[in-house]
Amino acid sequence: MTSLFTGTGAEPSARVAFAGNRLQRLSEKRPAGCLEDALSAPETRIFGFIGGKLLLDTRQGEPQAGRSLSAFDALSPDRPNAILLGYDKGVAQVAMPLKADVETLPEGLEALAPRGLYLKHLLPDETVGIVAQGAAMVNWTLSSQFCGVCGGRTVSEAGGYRRRCPETEGGCGTTLFPRTDPVVIMLAIDETGDRCLLGRSPHFPPGFYSCLAGFLEPGETMEDAVRRETHEESGISVGQVRYHASQPWPMPHTMMVGFYAQALSMDIAMDGDELEDCRWFTRQEAVRLLERIEGELTTAPDGTIANRLLRDWVARS
Amino acid sequence: MTSLFTGTGAEPSARVAFAGNRLQRLSEKRPAGCLEDALSAPETRIFGFIGGKLLLDTRQGEPQAGRSLSAFDALSPDRPNAILLGYDKGVAQVAMPLKADVETLPEGLEALAPRGLYLKHLLPDETVGIVAQGAAMVNWTLSSQFCGVCGGRTVSEAGGYRRRCPETEGGCGTTLFPRTDPVVIMLAIDETGDRCLLGRSPHFPPGFYSCLAGFLEPGETMEDAVRRETHEESGISVGQVRYHASQPWPMPHTMMVGFYAQALSMDIAMDGDELEDCRWFTRQEAVRLLERIEGELTTAPDGTIANRLLRDWVARS
Numbered sequence: 001m002t003s004l005f006t007g008t009g010a011e012p013s014a015r016v017a018f019a020g021n022r023l024q025r026l027s028e029k030r031p032a033g034c035l036e037d038a039l040s041a042p043e044t045r046i047f048g049f050i051g052g053k054l055l056l057d058t059r060q061g062e063p064q065a066g067r068s069l070s071a072f073d074a075l076s077p078d079r080p081n082a083i084l085l086g087y088d089k090g091v092a093q094v095a096m097p098l099k100a101d102v103e104t105l106p107e108g109l110e111a112l113a114p115r116g117l118y119l120k121h122l123l124p125d126e127t128v129g130i131v132a133q134g135a136a137m138v139n140w141t142l143s144s145q146f147c148g149v150c151g152g153r154t155v156s157e158a159g160g161y162r163r164r165c166p167e168t169e170g171g172c173g174t175t176l177f178p179r180t181d182p183v184v185i186m187l188a189i190d191e192t193g194d195r196c197l198l199g200r201s202p203h204f205p206p207g208f209y210s211c212l213a214g215f216l217e218p219g220e221t222m223e224d225a226v227r228r229e230t231h232e233e234s235g236i237s238v239g240q241v242r243y244h245a246s247q248p249w250p251m252p253h254t255m256m257v258g259f260y261a262q263a264l265s266m267d268i269a270m271d272g273d274e275l276e277d278c279r280w281f282t283r284q285e286a287v288r289l290l291e292r293i294e295g296e297l298t299t300a301p302d303g304t305i306a307n308r309l310l311r312d313w314v315a316r317s
Numbered sequence: 318m319t320s321l322f323t324g325t326g327a328e329p330s331a332r333v334a335f336a337g338n339r340l341q342r343l344s345e346k347r348p349a350g351c352l353e354d355a356l357s358a359p360e361t362r363i364f365g366f367i368g369g370k371l372l373l374d375t376r377q378g379e380p381q382a383g384r385s386l387s388a389f390d391a392l393s394p395d396r397p398n399a400i401l402l403g404y405d406k407g408v409a410q411v412a413m414p415l416k417a418d419v420e421t422l423p424e425g426l427e428a429l430a431p432r433g434l435y436l437k438h439l440l441p442d443e444t445v446g447i448v449a450q451g452a453a454m455v456n457w458t459l460s461s462q463f464c465g466v467c468g469g470r471t472v473s474e475a476g477g478y479r480r481r482c483p484e485t486e487g488g489c490g491t492t493l494f495p496r497t498d499p500v501v502i503m504l505a506i507d508e509t510g511d512r513c514l515l516g517r518s519p520h521f522p523p524g525f526y527s528c529l530a531g532f533l534e535p536g537e538t539m540e541d542a543v544r545r546e547t548h549e550e551s552g553i554s555v556g557q558v559r560y561h562a563s564q565p566w567p568m569p570h571t572m573m574v575g576f577y578a579q580a581l582s583m584d585i586a587m588d589g590d591e592l593e594d595c596r597w598f599t600r601q602e603a604v605r606l607l608e609r610i611e612g613e614l615t616t617a618p619d620g621t622i623a624n625r626l627l628r629d630w631v632a633r634s
Contacts, residue, residue, distance in 0.1 A: 003510060004506060004510070004559055004577045004579070004630075004633070005506075005556070005557040005559060005577070005579040011540055011557065011558065013538040013539065013540045013541075014538070014540070016538075018536065019538050019541070021536055021537065021541075025534060025545075027534060028549070028590070028591075129536065130536075132535075132536040133534070133535055133536025133537070134536070135536075136535035136536050137535050137536075140535065142466070143465045143466050143491070144465045145465060145466060145467075145468070146463055146464060146465050146466070146467065146468035147463060147465075148460045148461045148462060148463050148464075148465055148493075149459070149460050149462060149463070150462075150463065151462070151463035151468050151469075151470070152468075153468070174460070176465075177498070177532070178534070178535050179496055179498070179535075180498065180499055180533055180534075180535055181494070181496070181497065182497055182499050182572060189321060189322075193320060193321070215494070216497055216572065217342060217344060217450070217495070217497075218449075218450055218453035218454050218457065218495050218496075218497055218565070218567070218570055219335065219338055219446065219447075219449040219450025219451070219452075219453050219454075219565045219567060220338065220450070220565055221330040221331070221333075221336050221562075221563045221564060221565065222330065222563040222572070222574070223328055223330045223331070223563065224330075224336070224338075228342075232345070239322070240322040240328065241328065242321055242322060243560035245538075246538045246539040246540065247538060248535070248536045248537055248538060250535070250536060253535055255499060255533065255539070257539070260321045260322070262321070262322040273345070274345075313321070316321070
């Protein structure tokens, strides 16, 4: 019998941005007061967020992300909405929403979206992974201040990992849990295995082509979502679908799931609302895209799952 | 070069419960008034839901799910929260929340959770798939009546596929989208490939063992979630992780994602809060579980992704 487990290299999901988070989250094992304990411990590492953006301190040269709580005193830390992310070798790591204005930060401080942090290699991969978790939790927390069932004001529990609409304050008792939105992203390959399908959204920079993608719908398998989205956007029919990798994508709280899709047709009938171009690329053309040469057509950068899908397809021999 | 796409049988995700939904959802292409148009068309098929349960009419012999709107007149249809699910050969399919009480339904009517519908084979697979979509959308709709950002009352848009907190009524303008919660479910296999790891929750019926599972956390790859959950619940370390299948699971709006996990250790250190037993089963023992013999140990029924993972592992030769 062949083994279920083959291949020796790192799994594709370990080679994408935001995959480096190694915190002990202990999300089911959190006593009351765990966040307050963390906030009063001097060694606790605080990550400040303004909306979905991380506060970065560049005053000492190397950009600093996690700081002690006092470093945020002047930036209106929103303690009731802080989230205990987990522990790194026993040291608590906390995401702290700040009510400061991105436009008026003191000299040497800036707020960056997680994507920019990764692309600019400003922080170690493990820290970028913690930032992904923090950004997703902050986004969810700020959009869960009120109960969707009854409109009551919610309160933080389990260090911010749950919120409750408290019956003691006239609420309905509903518990709210963090939200992660699955998005399928796929590279359709033609039946000869020599060409792949890429499109460009009107929002992309000039000359930029990438994989098609879309949110999973309620009541749908991921494979059906790949077939539906590919057909809706490009008119291409998809047969088999093969899983490749997954990636946290904290803008605001998404999980990307990457697939190869077997194209059963070649004639593109593009949805002009979603795409402004959609084309087949040969393997050689895909290699050129990945080289990201100034002035030529290009594709998604290293660390994105779209890049991983394209790069791993090109590398198959 | 070997093809990316191999195997000739139906994909595992096509062989699980709730995978049979073939509606044209057109969720991005819905004009204002599409729900009202659907509700006024006599051929439109209405699925009534009480909470997450489908209303089933058994008065004419064969259980009936989709009915015309007038069939629900006496059951307090909640029209502002109705959802246009999509179209089957041009005929609109609508999920209609009912404010009726499950306990006092008229003779011949009953409300069933989607899981029961599937297990009892009461409806065709395609209809069960529509019910999964409907149940997930109804659950999300009823828990999104108020805006989480500002507490304002939300209104339905795009036939119930979005909700908005309207600025014209003092709201903050936030748009709410349907929610799908990813859960990883995994069968850990020992290094010889001869034994698999199953556990039992205190909530399971006597003698019932199934795959370990847990919600994906924000900022986590699915593979890391498989390793984390397996280790948390059983103490077993996992190396490689291999995707198998996905399944809509509308209780309330989950997506199950099934994996095989390569166990790197054999000594179980069970989390007694989550599990009341956790054991290695040989292939022969797993076959017996799948036979579901009265009075013996047993496992998850056909249609569940846990059953699929176990059955497909046993069938490998």
